[in-house]
Amino acid sequence: MKFHEPRNLAFLNALIITGVYIFLFFISDVLLFNQVPGNFLFYIILITSAFLLFILVNFIFRYTLDRFIYSKIRLIYKSIHTFKLGKKEKPPVIPDHDIIDNVQHVVDDWEREKQNEIEQLRQLEQYRRDFIGNVSHELKTPLFNIQGYVSTLIDGGIDDPSINREYLKRSEKSVERLIRIIEDLDEISQLESGQIKLNIQRFDIAALTHEVVEMLEIKALKRDIRITVNEPDRHVMVEGDKEKIRLVLTNIIDNSIRYGRKSKGHTKVTFFDMDENILTEITDDGIGIDSPDLVRVFERFYRTDRGRAVTRKGKGLGLAIAKHIMEAHQQTIQVRSTIGVGTTFGFTLKKG
Ligand SMILES: Nc1ncnc2c1ncn2[C@@H]1O[C@H](COP(=O)(O)OP(=O)(O)O)[C@@H](O)[C@H]1O
Ligand SMILES: [Mg+2]
Structure with a gap:
């Protein structure tokens, strides 16, 4: 029995008081009549009155204790719920019984909730800090370039025909790079805030792949890389947001x-039928990705050391955007790779 509970405390108190009452009743009778009462009526009166007293005392104690505790705990209850109400929750239902147990539960729940919120806020804060750091770092390079070219032009370069056009062209390139960074940031922030509504439609992913390959053809030729799509005449119908999937394909093929092989490289796109889904795989024979990096390449701004060694131009946003897009489709995107052999990215889409 837990004595600290009001109902047990009241019971114990009633028991003690009734015991004392019986004792006094008995003693006073002995003192009054100088003998142990043997009368049947005496015992009936004693037991009945003791029983009634017990009930009464028990009730009074319980009631007062409950009221007292209830009034105190009500305040705690109220402050917790008023706090929660700020977050548009239902008005408090304050139970009359088991108040201590209930308050304990409410406080426990509340604490857990708060801990989670604090943890989430901490992560968000960390993310915000990283994000701002990364963004300013990304913006710095093209901005400083532009500043350098413009200053040189102002300091007389504008009249020097050997550099004036060239420096303006380079400035334009840096401006284009700035625009691309801003566009990617815009895309990723919209995807992360969950504001993006997918425009799901039925389309031929094989045809879309051909369009993307065509777009990237010149770039591929420059790097001596051949891109092939297996079974080129096949129609592969899927369901998804065509424009967003175009972005995914562009990022991966790009x-x-x-990061493909320096000369005579080969990128191969293959479609696999997987019952409900179509798996699209893009395989290259390039530099590859180390296994510790494999899980991280989808993080925003993450670039591998090998990737950096190839080019300083990357921003590390393409795959993060691709992953967000595939998650919005409730589909998967994965990667496997062997250093020096090549890399395969694959993503699934529902069959259309
Ligand atoms: N096919 C690939 N082969 C080797 N490394 C790759 C490949 N694709 C991506 N990576 C690595 O993953 C990183 C992130 O890719 P991505 O998000 O597209 O950024 P970016 O292309 O701007 O560098 C790249 O910087 C590179 O290190
Ligand atoms: Mg990329």
């Missing part, structure tokens, strides 16, 4: 060119 990577296969950028």
